[in-house]
Amino acid sequence: MGVGPREHEEMIAYIEDIARHEGQTVTLRGWLHNRRSSGKIHFLTVRDGSGFIQCVMSKKAAGDDTFTRADHLAQESSVIVHGTVRADSRAPGGYELDVTGFDVVSPATDYPITPKEHGVDYLMDRRHLWIRAPRQQAILRIRHEVIDAVRDFFNSRGFVLADTPIFTPSACEGTTTLFPVQYFEQETAYLTQSGQLYNEANAMALGRVYCFGPTFRAEKSKTRRHLTEFWMVEPEVAYATLDDVMALAEGLVVSVVQRVLERRAAELKVLERDTSRLERVQAPFPRISYDEAAEIIRRKGLPFEWGGDFGAPDETAVSEEFDRPVCVHRYPAAVKAFYMKPDPERPEVALGVDVLAPEGYGEIIGGGERVDDYDLLLARIKEHNLPQAAFEWYLDLRRFGSVPHGGFGMGIERVVSWICGLDHLREAIPYPRMLYRIYP
């Protein structure tokens, strides 16, 4: 008869804390990740959400009954394991558990994600199970760290989190890029594609603010850099200039990357990330103008005409010139949004900035100074054929004590994707929403 955990005074432990329990007898509660056997000895890899550990069960130590219970147990069966923690140089985590008791909570059968390879489509259809895999867990932990670092960065600098709405009343920049939602009997509402306009109002109230939430884009983008639903953090600062915005973006990116390097080294190792590339992410970031970026693109032989926006290959060409993120500022005003402030010294360019990540990961941040002059903003709204009535509240910000101000948006999944070295954005969020994918 095997010795069941409940017959002992239990010491519940998590695998991430296992080093503190060396020599002790503990109880782990989790799932069977993999099993190997040599007839009279089972090697059970158990995961509990906090980590993975190999549990060694010998027939002699565990007893026939307990041993038999583990004989045919399938991958992802939930289990409670009782055993003694032992340091072992052969173990990837440095420790193993010598099993003395073992209970099956609920057996699994035919778990679809086997230790062998699977295709992306197959795994995405089973995303709810795929996230149990070590690599996916590492990515999601790094995502958590990125988000935590972002919040800490702003919270420690006097910023106030002020949430902006998900439902917005009218199309700011054309309805083709927005998801319509029927809002009771009144009108069509749209899912937000940016909290920025509300952020500006919040900044006029609270000075330094940020919002952080999901954002929706109905563009039929079908690339490794796009999701239809993604998370964006957007700071906005009253009295900020373009230089202030760039300094803030630089500080945020450095802070986030350093935080992940400090606290998530184990996860980066699981992902086999070349961390030397991340260690180089230090201030100051190079700041180059659109004109200088265009010159780099032309020098590299890519076709490019002044006045156009950069495509993905153009961004890669520019970012390849630098070993850290690069700020590209003063884009042609014509290709930027109606609220972008023109450079007073050169009105054909806007006081906007994009931050391009290294290694071909493209734009992770976009922002700049906003139009603060009432007459200019009204003219821009008319030029873009936007419904003035819907923007009266936004114009109010220029009627009642307008000040220079600016901010930016940073796409969380793009940052996570870059830090993790992923080849596709879809792994950077638990349940990606893309063109042609809304399951599970």
Added chain:
RNA sequence: UCCUCAGUAGCUCAAUGGUAGAGCAUCCGGCUGUUAACCGGAGGGUUCCUGGUUCGAGUCCAGGCUGAGGAGCCA
């Protein structure tokens, strides 16, 4: 929306126009240091769909469906 590529066992893939195959998973057996464990055996097929060419189609042709990568747009 456009361009390119792919679809064969539960999964990952192979098969010169000529008998439908392997590894993994599953089931049975063996093994006290495995770690994508290994060794032996067994079961497992609407070759995405529709039509066409051919003595004969997984393979060639046409149309469709589904997915992937890229472009545009953006974070």
